[in-house]
Amino acid sequence: MARLAGVSTATVSRALNGTGQIAPATGAAIDAAVQQLGYRPNTVARSLVTKSTQTIALLLPDIANPFYAALVSGIQERALAAGSTMLLCTTEGDPEREEQYLSLLRAKQVDGVLVDGLVLPPERIADFVREGLPIVCLDRDIDSTSVPLVQVDNRLGAQIATEHLLSLGHRLIAHVAGAPGLRISAERIGGYDDALAAAAVERRRTHVAVGSFTEEGGYGAMRALLAGSPPTAVFAANDLSALGVMHAIAESGRRVPEDISVVGFDDLRLAAHTTPPLTTIHQPAFEIAQRATQLLLDLAAGREVPQRLHLLEPELVVRGSTAALA
Amino acid sequence: MARLAGVSTATVSRALNGTGQIAPATGAAIDAAVQQLGYRPNTVARSLVTKSTQTIALLLPDIANPFYAALVSGIQERALAAGSTMLLCTTEGDPEREEQYLSLLRAKQVDGVLVDGLVLPPERIADFVREGLPIVCLDRDIDSTSVPLVQVDNRLGAQIATEHLLSLGHRLIAHVAGAPGLRISAERIGGYDDALAAAAVERRRTHVAVGSFTEEGGYGAMRALLAGSPPTAVFAANDLSALGVMHAIAESGRRVPEDISVVGFDDLRLAAHTTPPLTTIHQPAFEIAQRATQLLLDLAAGREVPQRLHLLEPELVVRGSTAALA
DNA sequence: AGCGTAGACGTAACCGCTTACAGCAACCGC
């Protein structure tokens, strides 16, 4: 122990943490000892007394979804700046596992948890915050007033996407929706409806197909759409769906964008490299993540967070998958 | 504290951990108290004495790379079964950050760390294992004998990919390599060479372009290839590169696979939904992750791990991006 | 009756830190 090479454990603690005053000479001696032994304070002992583990958790269904993955760097950046690390917990959309994890995380004394896409009843989540576990929700919201939320303005994004298609002359615009029952899906349908209504374009029920935010979902939904009266453009609820949509279109012998235009939502890194490159709605994932993390850190530090809802701006990115109606 | 509702803390501890004998009646009383208070033992206090944090870490450059993300579920599955959680640490390929994290993880007393794609000198890593930090490497290897490694047989995979192209009649087969200087890139080049040599096909130096395992890298490399004497087929070092490759091909007015066939490596989930769907080499990511995690857990538990190198089998998945030479 | 033993629990030390609190110089002003 560094104390052998120096003085008392209390002084070492103070020196290393920069709390209290230490004589220059003692400081140097301690530094030397630390250097020599390669001493690193045991953080778990530290956590036991300080009540802070310098650890936050990210709880979401599946990190293989590129959008979720895109959130990580923003979290990491903020967390690292605060000296914290991040536990990643994936739930596969299983509410039991969500609860199990939340309970485990509390036992582990994490400083807080970031949640995305949970399916657990909001009141169960509220129970945890009531017990003192800081939670903030990002991206996909839960129906709760007890948890701050930061996400993109989904309704606006969907509206912008649809308006883009309208401005290209399209009138037969389909929507491949997200997973049913989620508020985020409903918001995007809402934006789509808003845009159509504003342009006085009839909104055909047969033109909104239900997907699941996955390639498979988009693929299936688009095949169904093509089997009916094919649209000239489609707004997919996210980029992954859009991939499936384009796959189905190509398979049917049609071309994107010559025969059918498609616009996605998310602006994943790979959207720039699909064939053709995907026109989509950009979500500021990095900032969403940063903002949410900062909020969580504030909460954990006992600071009050002013507003509950943080909406960020979506942005249209035009690439090669949309074209004017022939 | 549950002890109020029951007996002594020692007994509670024994009851909850199932160590030692406890009378049925006491057990019931404790259960009741636990239930009533919603008591959950503080794991950090526990860790302080048991020396086990039930936490492992995953250290890699960037979780936004879908292949890395695909590893997570296999890790999660094994870790959860062992009651452990996983810290995710992303380094952006920065060696200083790698070292900083490793050092932090040691201070945090994690039970072990899984590393992938590190660029830190192997001897620095060896220092950590020497100090008692269990480390196992998966996917991308480091040049060290002190760390167990589990990965797919890269050379064989590359060979299979190239043979597939050869069997379709192609002779002008290019390779868009991975990031230069990495052993994994070299292995895949090696497999490509092996296949060409076995078929007595000339290997033109101008037909291997350097990429970087990213869409951008593949795109750039393919543009360079097209600017020279275009191949009739290309083997991309991974699926992400293949995306970029297909992008560049489409942009040049050529078609996949009619004009140029392309095969990737990884078999990302999205490979089935590119346009056209990508023929690729399947990597058993889930099993690689599982195996590596199990190894790490074994190491952490003080069990000896028999062999250092674990090679898993790649597999060709034929989809729509390859066709017989016209 | 006496002793050994097994079962069920309590006592207390300890894990490696942080942090009151107190002690002790040296230094200040008057």
Place this chain on the structure above:
DNA sequence: GCGGTTGCTGTAAGCGGTTACGTCTACGCT
């Protein structure tokens, strides 16, 4: 010369668990 600061450091009490050890009761055996 003396009380009051100020600067620096040590002592010790935890933080919330685990666990070696000891104790006590009840029981079995001779």
